[in-house]
Amino acid sequence: MAYRVKTPSILSKVLYRNLVWKIPVGDTPAVYLTFDDGPHPTATPFVLDQLKEYNAKATFFCIGKNVVEHQDIYQRILKEGHRVGNHTQNHVNGWHTKKNKYITDVNEAEKHINSNLFRPPYGRITRGQISALTQRDKPYKIIMWDVLSGDFDTTINGQKCLDNVLSAVEPGSIIVFHDSQKAWDRMSYALPKVLAFCTEQKWQLKALTTT
Template structure:
């Protein structure tokens, strides 16, 4: 169970976490989780370039280690790189010290390219983990979850719901993953085209 649109009251409960960007400008903040991977990342970068779009890539450290050339390409293309743990850990199922060490391990690979932004995999984080992480990072969630990971959701509905949930200053989540690339190939170009036609710009955090 998940919500395509994060309710406003949830952001009010956790005001120090970034859910969206307060702005009057026609801007959307694209984020891509779980990469970099050769099955998806190069294609995503091509689509972004077509629309002069910038994005934030919340990267898994193990994938950076395996595909460092893709990490370098994302950085060279002037996108933002952010921490998504080394092993894509579920915070609810992981001890706080193990979790903190895993975040640090990923940060070592990100190095000088660090944005000091962090998103917990699955959006799951214990309070003790949050208290530790916020000392060094701004924790970023989202106000639009595309649902591209949901196998029971058609590509057409994924696109429609993503468009309907997006508003000025939205932070939207897509996955940069081999598991979701086929659906993303339908959704992302049409999403970008729709909002570009409405004179929106796409920015990195």
């Protein structure tokens, strides 16, 4: 499977500068955990319990149809002080979807997810789609990442997933995990250890800001 754990700077600094890849480091170093594809009936509650244990906040990029199906878990995410973002209604791939259809899917998810944060499924989005989402009445802030855990990669184990994160994380990092069935084995192994590591480094674990 072809993917990069650490986002190459040619993407973040040259080609797609108007997307958010990393957060500038302030007085207190912080990292930003993100969870894509939920809410999921077992993975999401597990993540929420872990976050609570470490007094951590995070951002959940939810799929609209999963929010409809697991409304109670979606409400729990909000109630516990985390932030949510739009990850489309049906997890559509921007490279294989015409602009109008893509925007319609985002708008459908918007009925269920109240947020100005957006993350494109698979990280795949065209320039036209970016323009449509960022240049409108209520513009979206498009959130990418600089650290990909690889928890979706069924060819690696939890330890490799953990190593991926620990080798790349630094203050300001936006880290991608998944609260999904597919990622469960690796995410459930790596997440508690990543939380422990960041806490030991005295890095705050914060939700992304909407401004």
